Every structure is written in structure tokens, then in C-alpha cells.
Amino acid sequence: MFNYIQKELDDIINRGFDRTLRIAVTGLSRSGKTAFITSFINQLLSVNQTDNSHLALFEAARNHSISGVKRIAQLNLNIPRFDYEANIKDLMQTPAVWPQSTRGVSETRLAIRYQRRNGLMRHLKEKGTLYLDIFDYPGEWLLDLPLLELDYMQWSLQQQVLMNHEQRAESAKIWTEKLQKCDLNAVADEDILAQIAKDYTAFLADCKARGLHFIQPGRFVLPGELEGAPALQFFPLIHLTPTQWQQLKTTAKADSYFGVLNKRYDYYRRHIVNGFYRDYFSTFDRQVILADCLTPLNHSRQAFHDMQEGLHQLFGNFHYGKRTLLNRLFSPKIDKLMFIATKADHITNDQLPNLISLMRQLVQEGGRYAEYEGIRTEYTAIAAIRATQQVTVNQNGKTFKAIQGVRSKDKQKVTLYPGSVPSKLPNNDFWQRQTFDFDQFEPQTLEVGEPIPHLRMDAVLQFLLADKLD
Ligand code: GDP
Structure with missing residues (x-):
């Protein structure tokens, strides 16, 4: 009888303790989103399959308060499912290969069964379920936010200025030549529009x-399911002066090139950009932003500056000050924001604090951090899928730290010291000395039942989930 009552009570209580959490993951392409989400899911699914020592910084795993985790059907039926199985298969191959990168949005849902520790009636063994939705979307899509406030002419004039950049002007030759030949007053030919848009x-x-x-519009480089759609077949009219714009506005008919392009730009802005912010972005509870700071550091000053520029555009989406465009239109409600420097297995672990500090500087440059007020913000460095080992090397009687792994370019096992990471935004001096140098590594083959080797993914789980599992 007592058992029966207890079960009834448990059932009532448990129903009340189910929670939902929507976590979004973004970053520019190749920042490591696919690797991150694959590892995130894998670490959670592997809870209790070993002694959980691989998740020492994740309290709920350490004290065994999670009783089970499984993947369940997602709620949105029109968003592609994150292809976790295919990614694991890639890692299980001999030799293992890196999973396919993010191309559009995807979603996945996990149910985490856990024992409540701080419940009111702990003796009743309260159990709860946390339903976790994880969304993946390209950071490039966030570069379109400013379009919401620019009409076709304003946007085109902005792009005209950008075109003065030497590197851009050179590669724009083919499409600008075609653009100039197009009579904007003439009746639009769909095929010609499609061709110029393709060149653009x-x-x-x-x-x-x-x-x-x-890069704007961001969807053009990562179109997702919109590949080939007329909504993505427009381009900026960078060759027109403001006077020519005014003339065309009075002379061009609705079915002219000018008329059709105006309509498509407006459609893109109102439906695609606006739709993304309204339907996805403003529904997230927590946001993870990934950045690969190491690859551009390895390349050049120019590559690093471009990453910085891209990230600043992207961070702009999280400035929730009252008067921002985003807040006025969509009032998003993120309570935690995590900035993560990825691929930290490329450096020796004594360099981790520098990498975190560099990430922090990138975000906080110019005092922008004040604008994340009201959101708990964290900075960290991780390797979602650790491809190297940390080793100590003895040379000429001296010992130093190094990393060891299979180098991608020649599939050779190498031991190397990649150099030190600057803890501040690199200055002239850094670029002149340029001692930082690393190679791409291949992932290790994953054995059945083994969790993916990682660096600090448990710290990520702790920040994002701990308060929902208490
Ligand atoms: P996405 O475009 O943001 O989805 O990026 P991916 O997750 O596909 O990562 C791009 C590439 O970065 C991968 O193919 C790997 O070569 C590399 N990479 C990603 N995560 C890691 C990591 O944790 N360690 C190492 N060594 N390389 C990584």
C-alpha cells in the first residue's frame, strides 16, 4: 500500500518537474559546430556507460544524478535532423574521418532523466526529465541582421563601398561585367537573372x-534548403548612382529587371531573414558561439582581421540593449551565452589560458561586453573531438610539452610544439615574429562504447545544463 501511494505521489511530482531547454549553437563555417554537437550528444549519451571520469567537471555525471539519456523525436518536423549517427560512423571508420560540416539548420532532441537533489521532498526520490533541444545554424546567417533596416538602394550603396576593397574588386569582375550589360528597364528574363545571381x-x-x-547576404554562401530558389536570385546594383536609382524608380515597370530585383530583395529581407529571427533565433534559451581563433592565427594578419570583423558582426546579434534592432523586433530571451574557442587540442595545455584570454579580448574589444548585461556569459576553450595527445619531450637534457597526432597532409604521426598563443589581440610584433605554426590532424578511430575523447566538454555541459539538473 505504501509503495502504491509513493508511486502515485512520485508520478504527480515527476510530471511537474519536466523541463525544456533550447540551446543553439553557431559560429562561422569551419568553426567546429558539427564536431561540437556530435561530441555534446555523445558525452551525454555516454553518461553512466563508464565511471563518468571523462566528465569530471560535469557535476550531474560525477555524482551520478543522471539516470539515463536518450535521443527522442524532435518537435519541429520541418527542420532537418542533426545527423548524429552518420557523424559517429565517420569517426568509427579505420582510419576515421571528420564528419561533414554544417550546411544549414538542424535540430536534435534529447531526454535527460535525472534525480532531483534540491527538491522540496527529496525523500520521495523526485525524478525529473530535461528535454533538451539543440539547434545548429550557420553563423553566416547572422550577418544578415542589418538587412532588416536597409532597403535595396541603401544596401546596394553599402556594397558599393565594400567593393573598393582591392581583393573584392578583383574577384567581382565577371559578375559586374554582366551586371553592367543588363538593361534594368527591360522586361526581366529569369534565366539571365539566375545566371548573374550565380556569378554573384x-x-x-x-x-x-x-x-x-x-559576406551579405549570408544565405547565398550557405543556402540550406533554399539552394536554387528565386528568393536567392538577386544581387546589389553597385553600378548605380543615387540619381540613377531615383530615375529607375519612376521609369522601371514591375516586370522589368529593376522591378523583379526589388521584389526579390524585399522578399528575402521580409521572409527569409525576418523568418529566421522570428521562428528560430528568438526562441532560444541559451546560445553557444564557437570560434576557431587558431587557424587564422596560423595564416596571416589579414585572415585574423577578417575573422575579427566577421565575429563582431555576429556578436552584434547578442547585444540586447533596449534600443537595438533585434530587441525592438523580436525581444529574444537568452539567459546564458557561452563563447568557445575550439580545436584547443592543437596547442599544448599550458597555452589554454592564453587562448581563453584571446577569445575574451576578441569579444570584449571596445567595451562591447557591457552590452551583454543581464545574460550570464562564459568564455572557454575546448576540443570537441580531441585528435592529439599531450606529451613531454626530452631534448638536449631539457623537457618541454608537445602534442602528438596524425597529421592530415601526409597521414604521418608527428610530435611537435606549435608555439605559444598570444594572450592579447596580436600586435605588429607578433606578426613579424610569427612563430605560431600548426598542422591539421586526423581524428582517432572511435571504438564501440567509447566516449569521444575531448578537452573540457564537461565544463561546457556544466555551464549549460547544471542549473537545470539540480
Ligand atoms: P562547422 O563548419 O562549423 O560545422 O565545422 P566542423 O565541425 O565541420 O569542423 C571543421 C573542421 O575543423 C573539421 O573537419 C576538423 O578538421 C576541424 N575540427 C573541428 N573540431 C575539432 C577539434 O575538436 N579538434 C581538431 N583537432 N580539429 C577539429
Whole structure:
């Protein structure tokens, strides 16, 4: 009888303790989103499959208050599912390969069963379930926020200024030549529009390949399910003066090139950009922003500055000051924001504090951090999928730290010291000396039942989930 009553009571209480948490993950392409989400899910699914020592910094795993984690069906049926299984398969191959990178949005849902520790009636063994939705979306899409306030002419004039940049002007030649030949008053030909838009998209992709991150419209380089749609077949009219704009506004008909392009730009802005912010962005509870600070550091001063520029555009989306565009239109409600420097297995662990400090400086530059007020913010450095080992090397009687792994370019096992990471934004001196140098590594083959090797993913789980599992 007592058992029966207890069970009834437990059931009533448990129903009341179910919680939902929506975590979004973003970052520019190749920042490590796919690797991060794959590892995040894997670490949670592997709770209790070993002694949990691989998650020492995650309290709920350490004290065994999580009783089970499983993947369940997501709620949104029109968003692609994050392909966790395929990614794990890639890692289980011999030799293992890196999973396919993010191309659009995806979603996944986990149910985490846990024992409440701070409940009112602890003796009743209160159990709860945390339903965790994880969203993945390209950071490039966040570069479109300013479009919401710019009409076609304003945007085109802005792009005209950008085009003065030597690197951009050069690769823009093909599409600008075609653009200039187009009579904007003539009746629009869909095929010609599609062709010029294709050349324009190729130009944007080329900018990206050259490490230029400020790319608008962001969807053009990562279109997701909109690939080939007319909504993405427009381009800025960078060859027009403000006077020519005014003339065209009076002379051009609705079915002219000018009319159709105006309509498409407006559609893109109102439906695609606005839709993304309204339907996804403003529904998130917590946001993770990933940045690969090490690769650009390895490349050049120009690559680093471009990353900085891209990130600043992206961070602008999280300035929730009362008067910001975002807040006025969508009032998002994020309570925690985590900035993560990825691929930290490329450096020796004594350099981790420098990497975190560099990340912090990138975010806080110019006092911008004050604008994240009201949101708990954390900075860290991780390796979602650790591809190297930390080793100590003896040379000429001296010992020093190094990393060991299989180098991607020649598949050779190497031991190397990649150099020290600057703890502040690198100055001239750094670029002149340029001692930082690392290679890409291959992932280690994952064995069945083994969690993905990582660096500090447990600290990430602790920051994002601990208060929901208490
Ligand atoms: P996404 O475009 O943001 O989804 O980026 P990915 O997660 O696909 O990562 C891009 C590439 O970065 C991968 O193919 C790997 O080469 C590398 N990478 C990502 N995470 C790690 C990591 O934790 N360690 C190492 N060594 N490389 C990583």
C-alpha cells in the first residue's frame, strides 16, 4: 500500500518537474559546430556507460544524478535532423574521418532523466526529465541582421563601398561585367537573372575562400534548403548612382529587371531573414558561439582581421540593449551565452589560458561586453573531438610539452610544439615574429562504447545544463 501511494505521489511530482531547454549553437563555417554537437550528444549519451571520469567537471555525471539519456523525436518536423549517427560512423571508420560540416539548420532532441537533489521532498526520490533541444545554424546567417533596416538602394550603396576593397574588386569582375550589360528597364528574363545571381554567388564564395568573412547576404554562401530558389536570385546594383536609382524608380515597370530585383530583395529581407529571427533565433534559451581563433592565427594578419570583423558582426546579434534592432523586433530571451574557442587540442595545455584570454579580448574589444548585461556569459576553450595527445619531450637534457597526432597532409604521426598563443589581440610584433605554426590532424578511430575523447566538454555541459539538473 505504501509503495502504491509513493508511486502515485512520485508520478504527480515527476510530471511537474519536466523541463525544456533550447540551446543553439553557431559560429562561422569551419568553426567546429558539427564536431561540437556530435561530441555534446555523445558525452551525454555516454553518461553512466563508464565511471563518468571523462566528465569530471560535469557535476550531474560525477555524482551520478543522471539516470539515463536518450535521443527522442524532435518537435519541429520541418527542420532537418542533426545527423548524429552518420557523424559517429565517420569517426568509427579505420582510419576515421571528420564528419561533414554544417550546411544549414538542424535540430536534435534529447531526454535527460535525472534525480532531483534540491527538491522540496527529496525523500520521495523526485525524478525529473530535461528535454533538451539543440539547434545548429550557420553563423553566416547572422550577418544578415542589418538587412532588416536597409532597403535595396541603401544596401546596394553599402556594397558599393565594400567593393573598393582591392581583393573584392578583383574577384567581382565577371559578375559586374554582366551586371553592367543588363538593361534594368527591360522586361526581366529569369534565366539571365539566375545566371548573374550565380556569378554573384560564386563571387561571394570566392571572398569566403579568401578568408573574407563579411559576406551579405549570408544565405547565398550557405543556402540550406533554399539552394536554387528565386528568393536567392538577386544581387546589389553597385553600378548605380543615387540619381540613377531615383530615375529607375519612376521609369522601371514591375516586370522589368529593376522591378523583379526589388521584389526579390524585399522578399528575402521580409521572409527569409525576418523568418529566421522570428521562428528560430528568438526562441532560444541559451546560445553557444564557437570560434576557431587558431587557424587564422596560423595564416596571416589579414585572415585574423577578417575573422575579427566577421565575429563582431555576429556578436552584434547578442547585444540586447533596449534600443537595438533585434530587441525592438523580436525581444529574444537568452539567459546564458557561452563563447568557445575550439580545436584547443592543437596547442599544448599550458597555452589554454592564453587562448581563453584571446577569445575574451576578441569579444570584449571596445567595451562591447557591457552590452551583454543581464545574460550570464562564459568564455572557454575546448576540443570537441580531441585528435592529439599531450606529451613531454626530452631534448638536449631539457623537457618541454608537445602534442602528438596524425597529421592530415601526409597521414604521418608527428610530435611537435606549435608555439605559444598570444594572450592579447596580436600586435605588429607578433606578426613579424610569427612563430605560431600548426598542422591539421586526423581524428582517432572511435571504438564501440567509447566516449569521444575531448578537452573540457564537461565544463561546457556544466555551464549549460547544471542549473537545470539540480
Ligand atoms: P562547422 O563548419 O562549423 O560545422 O565545422 P566542423 O565541425 O565541420 O569542423 C571543421 C573542421 O575543423 C573539421 O573537419 C576538423 O578538421 C576541424 N575540427 C573541428 N573540431 C575539432 C577539434 O575538436 N579538434 C581538431 N583537432 N580539429 C577539429
